[in-house]
Amino acid sequence: MARLVVIDGVPCAPEEAKISVYDRGFLYGDSVFETVRTYVGRVFSLDLHLARLERSAASLGITMPVSRDVLMREIVAALANAHNEESYARLMITRGSGALGLDPALARTATRVLLIEPLTMPPPETYARGIRALCIPTVRASDAAHSAKIANYLASALALRDARAAGADEALVVDRNGLVIEGTTSNVFAVADGRLLTPSLESGILDGITRELVLERARELGLAIELRALSPAELSASDEVFITSTIRELVPVVVVDGRTVGLGVPGKWTRALHRAFRQHVGAAWVFGED
Numbered sequence: 001m002a003r004l005v006v007i008d009g010v011p012c013a014p015e016e017a018k019i020s021v022y023d024r025g026f027l028y029g030d031s032v033f034e035t036v037r038t039y040v041g042r043v044f045s046l047d048l049h050l051a052r053l054e055r056s057a058a059s060l061g062i063t064m065p066v067s068r069d070v071l072m073r074e075i076v077a078a079l080a081n082a083h084n085e086e087s088y089a090r091l092m093i094t095r096g097s098g099a100l101g102l103d104p105a106l107a108r109t110a111t112r113v114l115l116i117e118p119l120t121m122p123p124p125e126t127y128a129r130g131i132r133a134l135c136i137p138t139v140r141a142s143d144a145a146h147s148a149k150i151a152n153y154l155a156s157a158l159a160l161r162d163a164r165a166a167g168a169d170e171a172l173v174v175d176r177n178g179l180v181i182e183g184t185t186s187n188v189f190a191v192a193d194g195r196l197l198t199p200s201l202e203s204g205i206l207d208g209i210t211r212e213l214v215l216e217r218a219r220e221l222g223l224a225i226e227l228r229a230l231s232p233a234e235l236s237a238s239d240e241v242f243i244t245s246t247i248r249e250l251v252p253v254v255v256v257d258g259r260t261v262g263l264g265v266p267g268k269w270t271r272a273l274h275r276a277f278r279q280h281v282g283a284a285w286v287f288g289e290d
């Protein structure tokens, strides 16, 4: 099980990994990133993740330091060198270093940092039992960044801290319209009256790759879809709720704001969609029987 770091294309040991203290990613969170994972050792949807990274960088006016091909080769090589059963890779592109000052024009060349970590998903009981979520109103830096996947997760980190302090496992972000739009590092779905609901991209959420794959599986299963965000009260009154992300796939949510969702256990559509997702990515079902 190995952790590896590659900085501007140069591999180095994690304990020796260093970037400039004048790097704008460090100073101002002036940075974008992607998280990818492997399935059976092979990186999954790398092209979609790098395309999103390029969109995020472009929306911030950060010039990518190397081509997508170079990034692909770097990530594939680092994953191969890690020799993990499953890995996840976090690729960050900062605007780079320069003289101290907020003006983005002070930085010249983007910095890229690639972290390879052994991947351990949440334990099977997380998927068999579900998690508790708390809806927390907050305003995120990404709201000003056209939904780019930016590095600045401070508002979400504080929301997660508050949710954990209140005995929940996850925070769900409530926007200024009072609607639940996303998890701290996930998209959010509900099932109500036989329909699958999830906020539209226009609500300012991240265009999640897992979210899109789940919507495809729902269409294949003949589940009606409605792109609409719900209020916390509507969400907790739904029949099913789940969150989605690259690392965790689909995680059932069985308590929202202290109220039991449905029967208080992972819903049948949540499990069916997750089974279909796992089949799509070529991974075995390991989350218990229904």
Ligand code: PDD
Pocket (backbone or CB within 6 Å): 034, 035, 182, 183, 184, 185, 186, 187, 205, 206, 207, 208, 209, 210, 211, 244, 245, 246, 247
């Ligand atoms: N990001 N929304 C937010 C705010 C996220 O941070 C993430 C996950 C998602 C899900 O996107 P995707 O299905 O493409 O992973 C939605 C990664 C996992 C992270 O933060 O590491």
